Amino acid sequence: MSVTLSFSRLALATASLSVAAPAFAAEVNIYTTREAGLVQPLLDAYTAKTGIKVNTVFMKDGLAERVASEGESSPADILMAVDAGNLLDLVDKGVTQPIKSATLEAAIPAELRDANGNWFALSSRARVLYAAKDIDLTAFNYEDLSDPKWKGKVCIRSGQHPYNTALFADYIAHHGAEKAESWLKGVKDNLARKAGGGDRDVAKDILGGICDIGIANSYYVGLMRSGKGGEEQVKWGDAIKVILPTFTDGGTQVNISGAAIAKNAKNKDEAVKLLEYLVSDEAQKIYAEANFEYPVKAGAPIDPIIASFGELKIDRVPLTEIVKYRKQASELAEKVGFDN
Amino acid sequence: MTTTLINRLKPSSAASISSGRLWFVMGLLVALAVMVPVAALGFEALGGSMALWQHLAAYVLPQALIETLILLCGVGLVVMVVGTGSAWLVTAYEFPGRRVLEWALLLPLAVPTYIIAYAYLDLLHPLGPVQGLIRAILGYDSPRQFRLPDIRSMAGCILLLGFVLYPYVYITTRAMFMTQAANLVEAARMLGVSRSGIFFRIALPLARPAIAVGVSLALMESLNDIGASEFLGVRTLTISVYTTWVTRSDLAGAAQIALAMLMIVVAVVAIERLARRRQRYFSAAKQARRFAPLPLSRGAGIAALGFGLVPVLIGFAAPAIYLAVEAMKRIETNGLSTRLIGELGNTLGLASAATLVVLVLGTTVAYMARALPGSLTQLLMRLSTLGYAMPGTVVALGVLIPLATLDGMIDRQAQALFGVSTGLLLIGSGAALIFAYAVRFMAIAAGSAETGFARIPTSLDQAARSLGRNVNGTFFAICLPLSRPALAAAGLLVFVDCMKELPATLLLRPLNVETLATHLYAEAARGTYEEAAVAALAIVLAGLLPVILLARIGRR
Numbered sequence: 001m002s003v004t005l006s007f008s009r010l011a012l013a014t015a016s017l018s019v020a021a022p023a024f025a026a027e028v029n030i031y032t033t034r035e036a037g038l039v040q041p042l043l044d045a046y047t048a049k050t051g052i053k054v055n056t057v058f059m060k061d062g063l064a065e066r067v068a069s070e071g072e073s074s075p076a077d078i079l080m081a082v083d084a085g086n087l088l089d090l091v092d093k094g095v096t097q098p099i100k101s102a103t104l105e106a107a108i109p110a111e112l113r114d115a116n117g118n119w120f121a122l123s124s125r126a127r128v129l130y131a132a133k134d135i136d137l138t139a140f141n142y143e144d145l146s147d148p149k150w151k152g153k154v155c156i157r158s159g160q161h162p163y164n165t166a167l168f169a170d171y172i173a174h175h176g177a178e179k180a181e182s183w184l185k186g187v188k189d190n191l192a193r194k195a196g197g198g199d200r201d202v203a204k205d206i207l208g209g210i211c212d213i214g215i216a217n218s219y220y221v222g223l224m225r226s227g228k229g230g231e232e233q234v235k236w237g238d239a240i241k242v243i244l245p246t247f248t249d250g251g252t253q254v255n256i257s258g259a260a261i262a263k264n265a266k267n268k269d270e271a272v273k274l275l276e277y278l279v280s281d282e283a284q285k286i287y288a289e290a291n292f293e294y295p296v297k298a299g300a301p302i303d304p305i306i307a308s309f310g311e312l313k314i315d316r317v318p319l320t321e322i323v324k325y326r327k328q329a330s331e332l333a334e335k336v337g338f339d340n
Numbered sequence: 341m342t343t344t345l346i347n348r349l350k351p352s353s354a355a356s357i358s359s360g361r362l363w364f365v366m367g368l369l370v371a372l373a374v375m376v377p378v379a380a381l382g383f384e385a386l387g388g389s390m391a392l393w394q395h396l397a398a399y400v401l402p403q404a405l406i407e408t409l410i411l412l413c414g415v416g417l418v419v420m421v422v423g424t425g426s427a428w429l430v431t432a433y434e435f436p437g438r439r440v441l442e443w444a445l446l447l448p449l450a451v452p453t454y455i456i457a458y459a460y461l462d463l464l465h466p467l468g469p470v471q472g473l474i475r476a477i478l479g480y481d482s483p484r485q486f487r488l489p490d491i492r493s494m495a496g497c498i499l500l501l502g503f504v505l506y507p508y509v510y511i512t513t514r515a516m517f518m519t520q521a522a523n524l525v526e527a528a529r530m531l532g533v534s535r536s537g538i539f540f541r542i543a544l545p546l547a548r549p550a551i552a553v554g555v556s557l558a559l560m561e562s563l564n565d566i567g568a569s570e571f572l573g574v575r576t577l578t579i580s581v582y583t584t585w586v587t588r589s590d591l592a593g594a595a596q597i598a599l600a601m602l603m604i605v606v607a608v609v610a611i612e613r614l615a616r617r618r619q620r621y622f623s624a625a626k627q628a629r630r631f632a633p634l635p636l637s638r639g640a641g642i643a644a645l646g647f648g649l650v651p652v653l654i655g656f657a658a659p660a661i662y663l664a665v666e667a668m669k670r671i672e673t674n675g676l677s678t679r680l681i682g683e684l685g686n687t688l689g690l691a692s693a694a695t696l697v698v699l700v701l702g703t704t705v706a707y708m709a710r711a712l713p714g715s716l717t718q719l720l721m722r723l724s725t726l727g728y729a730m731p732g733t734v735v736a737l738g739v740l741i742p743l744a745t746l747d748g749m750i751d752r753q754a755q756a757l758f759g760v761s762t763g764l765l766l767i768g769s770g771a772a773l774i775f776a777y778a779v780r781f782m783a784i785a786a787g788s789a790e791t792g793f794a795r796i797p798t799s800l801d802q803a804a805r806s807l808g809r810n811v812n813g814t815f816f817a818i819c820l821p822l823s824r825p826a827l828a829a830a831g832l833l834v835f836v837d838c839m840k841e842l843p844a845t846l847l848l849r850p851l852n853v854e855t856l857a858t859h860l861y862a863e864a865a866r867g868t869y870e871e872a873a874v875a876a877l878a879i880v881l882a883g884l885l886p887v888i889l890l891a892r893i894g895r896r
Contacts, residue, residue, distance in 0.1 A: 029851055035862045055851045058862055061586045062737060062847045069744030073751040073764050075851060089589050158570075160583045193490050194573035197461075208466035209483035210490070230669070232467075330587045335399045339575055 026052040028270045032080035033063050034257055039080065041290050046277050052270055067095040067262060076262040077271035083162040084121075084319040085326045087258045091118045096260035101272055107279035107297045111318055112256060121256035122278050123293035126218040126312055127167050128252070130240040132206050135213070140245040142171065142253070145215070146186025154190040155202045155214035159338030160330060163199070163217060163255065166322055168329035170253045173317045177328060185336045195339045200224060200236065207239035217255075218242070222292025222305045242309045251313035257293070359812040360712055367708035370701045371720040374727050374779050377738025378602070381595040384741070388592020392584065396597070400580050408576045410494060411501075411569075412559050418502025419558040422651050423509025424551055428539055429648050431517040432525070434633040435641030441648040443891030446511070448504045448655030449833075450883030452840040452857070454567025455876045456504050457497075458864065459659035461571060464491045497572040501562050503655035508561075509554030511829065511890075512791075516550035517543060519795065522631045529634075552612055553787060557728075560783075563605070564731040566843065577601050578731045591737070598734045605729040660880055666873035677871075679854070680878055687855040687882065690770060690845075691838035694777035698834045701778060702785025703827060707819060710793045711801075711811045721790070725783035732780060736844035739776040743767065768850050776844040781837050785830045792826025793819055825893050832886040832893075839883055856882065 032039065036058040043054040055075075059066070063081065067074050067090075079096065081087045090096050091114065098117040105113070112121035129140045145154060157164060172180045188195075192211035202214030203224060223229050224237030244252045259278070265271050277283055284295040288303045294312065295302065333339070430442050448456075464470055466483035480486040490496075521543055528538050544551075569576050577597065585594030636644055702724075709721040727735055747764045754762045766772045796819060804814040820827075842857045849858065856879045863872035 037862060057849065057851045057853070058858070059846050060843075060861070061582075061733065062740065065591065065737060066740055066744065066847065069741045069748075070764060070767065071744070071748040073748045073761070075763060075768070085589075092589075158573075160587045162587065165587055194492050196492060196570070196573035204465065204467065207483075209485075209487055210466065235467075327588045327590075330583065331395055331399075334395070334583075337399075337403060339573065340403050 026050075026267070026270055028052060028054050028077050028267050028274050029075045030054060030056045030078045030080055031063050031067060031076040031262075032056055032058050032078075033060060033086060034058070034080050034082050038291055042278060042283055042286050045283070045286065046274060049277075050273075052274070054274070064090050064093045064095055068093050070264075072264050074262060074264050075266065077265040077267045078259050078274065079262050080257070080259045082255075082257045083166060084256050084258075085162060085166060085323045087119045087256070087260065088320070088323050090260055095263050097263045097265070097268075099261050099268075099272055101276060103276040104272075104279060109296065109298065112258075112296050119258050119260040120275060120279075121258040121296050122275075123284075123287040123291065124254050124256045124296055125293050126244060126252045126254050126309075127163060127215060128218050128221075128309065129213060129243040129245045130202050130206060130216050130221075131213045131243060133239060133241055137213075137243065140213075140243045141248050142167070142245050143175075143183065143248050144245075146183045146190065148186070148190070150190045150213060152190065152192050153212040154187065155192055155205045155211035156187070156195050157197055157199060157201070157216075158195050159184070159333035164215075165326050165329050165333070166255050167215070167253050168333060169322045169325035170247070170315060170317055172325040172329055172332075173321055174247050174250060177332065180329070181332050181336060184332055184338060188336050188338050200229070200233065203236040203240045204233075207236050215245075218294070218306060218309065219292035221309075222303055225305055226292070244309050244312060246313060247315060250317065251315040254294075254312070254314045256296075256319065359810045363704065363708040363711055363811060363815075364717070367705045367717065367720050367724070370705050370782070371723040373775075374724045374782055376742055377735055377776075377779055378599075378726060378730075380738045380741045381599060381734065384592050384737075385595035385599055386592075388590065388596060390596075392590065392593040392596065396580070404575055404577045404580050407494065407574055408563065411498060411562060411574060411576060414494070414498030415501045415505065415562045416555055416559055418498060419506040419509045420551060420555055422502065422506040423554055423558075424513050424544070424547065426506070426648055426651060427510050427514035427517055427547075428543060429644055431514055431521075431631055432539075432543070432633055433641075433644055434635040435644045437645045437648075438633070441645065441652070443888060444652045444656075445648065446507050446887045446891050447652060447657075447660075447884070449507045449836055449890075450880050450887050451504050451656060451659055452567070452842075452879065453501060453504055453561070453565050454571065454842065455663070455860075455879065456500050456655070456659050457568035457571040458872075458876070459662045460491055460496070460500055463658065463662055464488070492571075492573045494574055497568060497574045499654075500572070501558075501565065501568055503651055505558035505561055506651060506655070508557040509551060511833075512550040512554040513547045516547045518631055521546055525631065535634075550791075553791065556609060556612070557784070557787075560605070560728050563601075563729075566731065566733065581731060582733065585733075585737075594734075595737075598730060602726070602729055606726070609729075660877075663873050663877040663880065667877045670871060670874055674871075677874070679859070680856070680874065683854050683856050683859050683875070684878060684882065686853055687839055687857070687879075690773060690777075690855065691835050693770075694774045694781070694838045695831050695835045697774055698778050698781050698785045699827065699831045702782050702787075702830065703789045703820075705782075705786045706789035706793055707815055709790065710819070711814070721786060725786050727779035728781065728783035730780075732841060732843035733847070735780050736776055736847040739772060739779060739844070740767075740847060743772045743775065747772075764850075767848060770850055770853070773845060773848040776848055777838045777841060780841070780844065781834045784833050784837065785827075788826050788830030788833070789823065792823030792830075795826075796822045828893050829890055832890045835886050836883045839879060 036056055043056065046052065047054055063079065067076050067079060079090055081090065096118045100117055104120055108120055112124065113119065131137050159168070168180065168184065171183060193205065199216035199220045202216040205211050206214065221237055221242055224233040227234050246252050259275055261268060261271050279297055281297070281300060284297045284300040287293050288295050288301055292303050292306050294306065426445050430438055430445065462468055466487040471483065471488055474488070475481070475483070475486055478486060524542050524546065525538055528542050533541070563576065564578055566578055566582060569579055581594045581597045584590050584597060705721050705724045709717045743766050744764070747766050750765050751762050754760055800818050801814050804818050809817055840857065842861055845855055846858055846861060849855070856875050860872050860875035860879065863875060
């Protein structure tokens with residue numbers, strides 16, 4: 001017994017930075033590709049409420065690889081990711097586990113979670129159109145982006161970014177690969193500058209006179225206009241108007257942020273409880289207020305800035321379907337030299 | 341086989357053989373350790389199909405190869421001209437401000453490529469101060485009426501990378517000018533050779549190995565850069581590796597491209613070495629005399645100072661001032677986050693530990709190659725520097741997979757034997773991250789140690805050996821003390837590089853551990869630029885101290 005104890009001390013001392021969680025302290029460990037700053041207010045609120053400590057490590061790429069390589073020893077309990085494709089990758093790599101939770105199933109609509117309980121959406125966002133204020137435009141179809149009348153007037157981030165890959169994949173789901181390719185070619189020809197930068201740069205570049213329209217995510221408008229990103233960004237946010245574009249035969253393309261329970265979670269019960277908290281009215285309100293995302297829970301309030309875009313009509317193609325075309329979308333973007 | 345090799349190389353006393361063997365074994369272990377991630381990637385690459393290459397060959401490689409080539413040629417040219425030119429300027433001529441310029445020229449080293457890209461994107465944006473001033477002068481009131489071409493271009497990327505990476509060439513070349521050129525240059529001056537003649541016919545050919553080392557370091561950095569290239573929209577091969585892995589979840593394919601790139605780099609480096617093989621660069625056995633700089637007239641002196649300041653302004657002052665202004669705005673409204681202090685501690689702690697490891701191992705390998713000359717030890721030396729030729733993300737993955745697996749084995753053994761879970765010993769303690777830094781930056785330490793040792797005439801080793809010192813004793817009595825400045829310089833370079841490193845740090849750090857670089861990345865990722873500016877400024881400031889120390893070493 002004493003030998004075991006001193007060894008465990010030694011191990012803890014050597015791994016002083018590691019979280020070799022003792023069984024008595026309630027803790028949850030999160031690996032996230034979501035910027036820590038965005039989820040931190042929610043986690044802080046949770047810790048304040050329950051006394052359960054939440055440890056996080058934010059990483060960009062390689063989350064699935066890290067959890068998979070760590071195997072049974074992995075300290076991860078919850079895996080968080082942005083983009084449906086990234087979440088489904090986790091399931092494909094076998095690093096998640098299915099869970100049953102009546103609370104989660106009641107709060108999250110069926111199309112925003114895995115039927116087996118391998119992943120759950122916690123918030124959602126729309127891929128919208130930013131347009132210069134003085135442009136006469138009230139409605140827009142994604143298909144219009146390739147219209148030659150926008151030549152030299154479109155700004156967008158890299159065609160390989162997951163947000164764009166999902167949009168392009170959705171296009172393939174609607175119109176097939178062939179039409180998607182010529183559409184992408186048309187969009188590429190319309191670009192005012194190289195595809196790149198971030199979504200906020202679209203607003204910034206519209207104010208800077210580089211372009212007239214661009215595609216970006218909905219919540220950035222809230223982050224810019226609210227002043228959370230600093231004074232400069234208020235000007236960017238105010239320089240644009242937002243239109244919810246639709247597919248000619250569908251609705252607006254929506255993506256999610258979500259979470260899964262890690263296959264080798266040591267604190268599974270606490271982890272499920274934390275997820276259940278994240279879809280509570282209180283947490284969904286924080287998602288809407290602090291991050292300007294669309295809550296996933298029906299009836300949860302939407303931030304006024306976001307609500308001002310009008311009513312969101314979510315596209316009919318399910319996320320799981322879109323994800324199937326991801327690889328093809330990425331390859332088509334390379335084929336037309338979207339980022340060149 | 342090893343024994344016979346060593347016997348053949350060093351027919352000496354029994355003690356010498358055993359201490360020589362110790363160095364060999366240590367060098368072998370270092371080379372093997374560096375090969376671990378390469379092997380792990382090779383293993384991943386084998387798991388994939390080759391189907392990817394058809395698509396790549398048709399749509400990706402033509403563009404990516406051309407862009408990579410243009411980028412490398414451009415950056416190579418810029419760092420060569422700026423690095424060599426500025427080194428010659430402060431070595432060969434005396435003018436007001438020269439002593440300040442001597443160390444100021446090193447400052448851009450403290451600025452990571454992703455920070456300079458981000459700073460200039462903002463500074464030169466139509467909404468930024470530069471274009472705003474131009475519009476005010478020309479009388480336009482909206483960027484819609486007048487704006488300059490976009491910085492997001494190949495030319496922009498070449499210039500920005502060139503102006504932060506030239507110090508690699510400056511450091512190596514200036515050391516060469518100072519220690520080697522004095523006698524020849526003075527002889528040439530006496531024989532009436534013109535100033536440009538001295539530079540082009542004597543200094544430049546003499547400095548070729550140093551320029552080659554510096555340029556190749558800068559080119560590796562450019563080749564493996566993701567931050568600046570991504571920001572500025574340049575599609576290099578590294579970006580293709582990245583896209584294949586991240587967007588298409590094809591790790592095997594990404595590993596295949598990365599290994600193909602590695603092979604190209606190895607081939608290019610080998611060709612350069614081969615081309616230089618016939619030339620011999622002897623160093624005088626006596627301590628080389630200091631170069632006496634030629635005083636310039638007043639006008640020429642001011643011009644020289646002006647020229648010398650350009651790289652400092654572009655590569656350091658402008659982005660640093662920009663960051664300081666942005667950071668001040670943030671601190672005024674939100675105060676200074678206390679998180680930064682902890683992050684600074686983590687950054688310095690990790691970088692110090694990694695520097696120590698890299699320095700000891702790099703010196704070991706270099707000394708092994710010197711004490712036991714031969715093609716096998718040369719090969720080991722080259723292998724142990726391979727990590728620098730791979731993108732940081734790729735090294736990180738190559739380290740992650742085997743080390744996490746090892747962690748799992750340790751944990752299972754501990755549970756089976758003692759009933760205690762060790763958790764993730766290597767990743768959880770940060771050891772995996774330090775290992776990744778070591779793999780990545782071993783080339784800097786080993787390369788610097790190699791050049792440091794090369795200046796010591798082998799006759800000194802022989803003298804020590806004939807006085808009864810073995811391989812070990814010779815190292816501590818001769819090589820270590822005489823190459824101390826080179827090693828210290830290497831240590832500082834490694835330290836700054838570890839501090840700036842991003843991809844491996846992001847992927848391999850333990851829970852709840854943030855460094856300045858990861859904080860900066862997280863802020864930039866969600867576009868809270870002002871907060872990012874504080875972290876970016878902290879990285880630049882923390883990098884300044886080692887850079888200034890580096891300058892002091894250079895002066896001695």
